[in-house]
Amino acid sequence: MINHLAPVQNPTPPSGSPVLVSGASFAGLATAFWLDRLGYQVTIIEVASGLRRGGTPVDIEGETIGILERMGMFDAVRARALPPRAFAFKDADDRSLGGFGVEGSSRARFEIHRDDLLDILFSGIDGSVEVLFGRSIKQLEDGPDGVTVTLDDGTRRTFALVFGCDGNRSNTRKLVFGDEENFTYFMGGYVYLKVVPVTGILPPNVSEVFSVPGRTAILNGYDDRTDIGLAFRTEGEIEYDYRDRAQQRALIRDHFDGLGWKVPTALKHVGTGDDFYFDRINQIRMPSWSKGRVVLVGDAGYCVSPVAGMGGSMAIIGAGRIADALERHGADYAAAFQDYHDKLHAFVEEVQERAANDGMATIFPTDDAEMTERDRKLREGELGL
Ligand SMILES: Cc1cc2nc3c(=O)[nH]c(=O)nc-3n(C[C@H](O)[C@H](O)[C@H](O)COP(=O)(O)OP(=O)(O)OC[C@H]3O[C@@H](n4cnc5c(N)ncnc54)[C@H](O)[C@@H]3O)c2cc1C
Incomplete structure (x- = not known):
């Protein structure tokens, strides 16, 4: 009230x-x-x-x-x-590279x-x-x-x-x-976000991040839903029609097809629906x-x-x-x-x-050097998200 x-x-x-x-x-x-x-x-x-x-x-x-x-x-x-929510960065074999537990979360x-x-x-x-x-x-x-x-x-x-x-x-x-x-200050990438019912691909109250240079998948698990975030980096802005949802879904598939970890399951949820958010990161x-x-x-x-x-x-x-x-x-x-x-x-x-x-x-490392630096910070507990 x-x-x-x-x-x-x-x-x-x-x-x-x-x-x-x-x-x-x-x-x-x-x-x-x-x-x-x-x-x-x-x-x-x-x-x-x-x-x-x-x-x-x-x-x-x-x-x-x-x-x-x-x-x-x-x-x-x-x-x-x-x-x-606990937060974990994962490798392709789903091993944790580091992150935060709920005990560290602040009220x-x-x-x-x-x-x-x-x-x-x-x-x-x-x-x-x-x-x-x-x-x-x-x-x-x-x-x-x-x-x-x-x-x-x-x-x-x-x-x-x-x-x-x-x-x-x-x-x-x-x-x-x-x-x-x-x-507009373009930050060098595009993001797709979709909220779907519980997928079972991660436990509730957990966020997981998987990156390869230039591409990142983020999953947020809750009791009643899962957020799927897929982002890719680009040198400059790309041409696309913001009204054409099929084109945006195709862009996501083009960038994420063939990636491991939980990405194939996430891509299944991209499906054919238009109920998602897609935009440049700016x-x-x-x-x-x-x-x-x-x-x-x-x-x-x-x-x-x-x-x-x-x-x-x-x-x-x-x-x-x-x-x-x-x-x-x-x-x-x-x-x-x-x-x-x-x-x-x-x-x-x-x-x-x-x-x-x-x-x-940290979230969208663009190349091997940024990936290595992110992994070092994860190992040494230097990430302050
Ligand atoms: C549907 C939706 C989903 C979002 N999802 C995410 C997310 O998943 N992650 C994230 O980080 N951020 C998301 N955002 C953005 C986030 O809400 C904003 O960054 C933040 O909350 C700032 O709020 P705001 O009110 O300034 O802008 P916004 O939340 O973007 O709200 C702007 C409002 O203005 C309205 N509007 C637009 N054009 C006109 C117009 N011509 N005349 C009148 N009204 C207009 C929009 O419909 C909207 O209601 C989302 C925004 C929307 C609208």
Whole structure:
């Protein structure tokens, strides 16, 4: 159950102003929650016909815990936290090369299924915020009195502020800041993720990783499901049609056919279904996250990549920080947006740097030299995942 916060003592002026949030995932739902508490009149739009479900579990740690406590949601998160998971790197004969047992896992770090966290966050805004599914922003005009937004159904409304929380391929970012390629840092690979019912190929509450240079398979076992992750490295970006799911499945087969360990069984589960996530592994790096009355939160402004294991946390932290900045600066949204960036960007850069260097080399070693170094770190207990 969610304990709602008491209304804030000094609602941020201009209390009651209409504001728009684009995207109803972690960044969007958390941002909408805080804006509602600050007294804004919030509308949230989501391009999908409902909350976009699926995906692998989300890590909750560090500052995210404090923010969820302030939102009155931490007890609900903890109640649905997954049991701690052991983590093992394997060789082709399924021998363990090293890893972590559950005894070393910290209770200051939780994992929760993505859908459970979405439901908890959604219940925090349900009934108090206008939610429009199946809508997207078509046009934005930033003027002296607000941002006039045209939605894809043709409706036009003016908002005091617009929050782009629409993910790695953000529509808001594209409309306001331009071509996404200007802000996309390609990390040198592609990832396929699929959640399937229990496969029996690994015990529950265990993660296993198997790599050969340039290719990695990751399996996460739970009581009720198995995550299959398959990733391959490339020199540069490859051409593919993001709508063509059969082409993406073929790419995975081409890269993983013939590999040993549990890969043949994992490939059987690739099957023919379209219910998987496939994308390049990338980050979003921007010099600023706002322009005029429009500001970006979460992956839209600073995607840290799945390798960082912090995308969900970063979105919730971003939402909490933008709310703090708006509360601090009152009606001066420009100062609030600057403050939000100034106080958060160093942390974002640190997480991105760690993921792009150590994270990639550990989880997706690209050649024999990186494999050897990873194995040395495993033997000597130097890996800090
Ligand atoms: C279905 C799904 C599965 C995922 N699975 C994984 C996973 O397995 N592992 C992993 O590391 N990360 C995964 N992610 C990404 C992860 O959720 C994010 O990295 C992280 O949680 C940051 O959250 P976010 O809210 O900033 O972005 P996201 O979670 O990506 O959410 C963006 C939201 O904006 C919506 N949106 C997109 N375009 C528009 C538009 N034009 N108008 C309105 N709304 C729009 C999307 O539908 C989505 O609901 C997944 C994301 C989604 C949407």
